[in-house]
Amino acid sequence: MERIPILKMGPFLLVTIQVDLYDRLALTLENDLINMVSKTEAKGVLIDISAVSIVDSFMGRILGNIASMSKIMDAATVVVGMQPAVAITLVELGLTLAGVHTALDVEQGMELLRNKIGQLDTDEEGLYDSFI
Amino acid sequence: MNKESAAALKGKKKQILDTWMANQTKDAALRDDLMSVAELQQQSEEFLNSLLKAFASSQAENPDSAGYEPIHDILSEISISRARQGFSPRETSAYILSLKEVLSQTLEERYKDDTTVLYREIISMNKIMDSLSLVTTETYIKGREEVILRQTSEMSEISTPVIRVWEGILALPIIGTLDSARTQVVMEALLEEIVATGSRIAILDISGVPTVDSLVAQHLIKTVSAARLMGAECIISGIRAEIAQTIVHLGIDLTNIYTKATLASALKMSFSMLNIQVTRASQNGPIGSKQNFGF
Amino acid sequence: MIVLSKEKLSIQKEQDVVLFRNRIKELATKIGMSLVNQTKLITAASELVRNMLRYGGGGITQLEIVSKNSIPGVRLVFADEGPGIKDVTLAMKDGYSTGKSLGLGLPGAKRLVNEFDIKSEPGKGTTVTIIRWKNGL
Numbered sequence: 001m002e003r004i005p006i007l008k009m010g011p012f013l014l015v016t017i018q019v020d021l022y023d024r025l026a027l028t029l030e031n032d033l034i035n036m037v038s039k040t041e042a043k044g045v046l047i048d049i050s051a052v053s054i055v056d057s058f059m060g061r062i063l064g065n066i067a068s069m070s071k072i073m074d075a076a077t078v079v080v081g082m083q084p085a086v087a088i089t090l091v092e093l094g095l096t097l098a099g100v101h102t103a104l105d106v107e108q109g110m111e112l113l114r115n116k117i118g119q120l121d122t123d124e125e126g127l128y129d130s131f132i
Numbered sequence: 133m134n135k136e137s138a139a140a141l142k143g144k145k146k147q148i149l150d151t152w153m154a155n156q157t158k159d160a161a162l163r164d165d166l167m168s169v170a171e172l173q174q175q176s177e178e179f180l181n182s183l184l185k186a187f188a189s190s191q192a193e194n195p196d197s198a199g200y201e202p203i204h205d206i207l208s209e210i211s212i213s214r215a216r217q218g219f220s221p222r223e224t225s226a227y228i229l230s231l232k233e234v235l236s237q238t239l240e241e242r243y244k245d246d247t248t249v250l251y252r253e254i255i256s257m258n259k260i261m262d263s264l265s266l267v268t269t270e271t272y273i274k275g276r277e278e279v280i281l282r283q284t285s286e287m288s289e290i291s292t293p294v295i296r297v298w299e300g301i302l303a304l305p306i307i308g309t310l311d312s313a314r315t316q317v318v319m320e321a322l323l324e325e326i327v328a329t330g331s332r333i334a335i336l337d338i339s340g341v342p343t344v345d346s347l348v349a350q351h352l353i354k355t356v357s358a359a360r361l362m363g364a365e366c367i368i369s370g371i372r373a374e375i376a377q378t379i380v381h382l383g384i385d386l387t388n389i390y391t392k393a394t395l396a397s398a399l400k401m402s403f404s405m406l407n408i409q410v411t412r413a414s415q416n417g418p419i420g421s422k423q424n425f426g427f
Numbered sequence: 428m429i430v431l432s433k434e435k436l437s438i439q440k441e442q443d444v445v446l447f448r449n450r451i452k453e454l455a456t457k458i459g460m461s462l463v464n465q466t467k468l469i470t471a472a473s474e475l476v477r478n479m480l481r482y483g484g485g486g487i488t489q490l491e492i493v494s495k496n497s498i499p500g501v502r503l504v505f506a507d508e509g510p511g512i513k514d515v516t517l518a519m520k521d522g523y524s525t526g527k528s529l530g531l532g533l534p535g536a537k538r539l540v541n542e543f544d545i546k547s548e549p550g551k552g553t554t555v556t557i558i559r560w561k562n563g564l
Contacts, residue, residue, distance in 0.1 A: 089539065093531055
């Protein structure tokens with residue numbers, strides 16, 4: 001079965017969606033991602049959707065679910081790289097992805113996540129710097 | 133129209149052209165600021181030549197026949213160019229109508245002894261000229277429509293400049309009324325620029341928007357929401373006192389949106405959001421001295 | 428309104444949706460629709476085709492290029508023979524859902540297109556027709 005790879009980068013998980021998602025694939029991603037958050041005790045999840053041309057209400061709900069579930073497990077979710085056409089469409093559709101953080105690209109997303117978990121002690125922070 | 137009339141008109145061509153020219157130039161409506169007399173003379177002569185040729189053809193009665201094609205072409209060209217040059221519809225149709233007058237006079241002279249033929253020939257000539265006059269009006273309107281379309285698209289392009297005011301900060305001065313079509317253009321231009329420059333903050337300045345009703349507010353809110361989805365924040369600036377009043381009276385909720393009275397204060401806010409500090413350089417220091425700016 | 432091209436596509440499983448979306452994109456690109464308008468059309472189609480699969484048990488879609496007043500557009504028809512919708516007015520309301528979705532499908536799809544028509548008869552099925560014009564107006 002088709003799966004979307006999840007990369008571990010230090011305390012973060014990075015998912016780059018590069019295929020057109022159909023519903024089952026999106027559900028599988030939600031499931032895999034939440035399991036990975038739990039297994040790796042990740043502090044942040046970055047979902048790069050810059051290559052995604054269509055986000056409908058189902059996909060929007062999955063993104064919202066991932067954010068809410070991760071939050072319960074103390075991980076922040078950032079959706080990065082949404083295309084302008086997709087953003088305009090989502091607004092028209094009536095979906096604002098409340099609770100999901102957004103950033104323009106992976107770099108800014110990482111920065112945002114690092115600020116979110118900035119309370120961690122400096123030793124560890126130095127460790128993250130070497131990853132970025 | 134019979135061969136005899138066609139020949140008679142052809143024989144008097146020089147005279148017809150002169151009278152026609154005189155008619156056109158004496159008309160107070162003619163704009164000699166838009167077109168020189170010499171130009172007009174040349175254009176009219178060319179037209180008259182083709183027209184007389186068509187009159188002499190076997191299908192002279194039918195204004196849609198092949199013989200009239202070059203005439204339609206010339207006419208369309210004249211009307212469209214007149215539309216673009218800013219001639220009025222009256223001036224444009226006067227071109228063909230003043231010729232009709234001259235042709236009537238010429239036929240009258242030719243058949244002054246035979247009113248039956250005169251009547252028939254005048255009717256026939258009128259029919260042709262009327263149909264040509266319709267062509268003029270039609271193409272004139274088409275020409276004007278082209279002008280309007282071009283201006284509309286130019287306006288929507290010109291009116292949405294996205295300015296990069298600082299690294300990571302864009303400004304979009306909105307001037308004029310925001311309707312749905314325009315919002316779409318503005319929104320797209322802004323979001324594209326956000327991606328292209330990687331800017332995290334966009335300032336929408338509405339100082340130039342005359343009124344903000346609930347529809348305009350909704351358009352603004354949509355733009356802000358779309359930018360947020362992409363990971364950028366918007367600040368709406370340039371909110372005048374009367375606009376603030378209408379917003380509150382209409383019950384429009386802008387509590388989730390950053391608003392500032394002026395572009396300057398919006399820029400200040402952007403700086404603090406991006407942790408940028410701008411300080412005045414010390415008066416005597418080398419950085420502040422004028423030489424450094426290359427004056 | 429003139430129909431310039433017409434084709435049918437059967438939707439029986441989720442993977443058919445990807446093909447269906449691609450085909451709409453091809454048609455929309457052919458008539459020169461802007462990226463934003465294309466995205467809105469495909470997103471609306473995506474919502475409707477999901478409804479068709481989930482509630483109607485699959486069905487037939489019809490993809491057409493149409494033209495009105497010399498402005499081209501894409502018309503899509505979604506027809507299923509499922510249980511139908513009891514109260515269409517209620518189904519068109521934001522946030523209403525009989526399933527566990529956000530309830531944005533039908534009303535959201537309507538906002539994303541220029542023309543939207545829904546006909547449903549309990550026990551017989553549902554037919555939704557949408558049009559998006561090239562210029563988006």
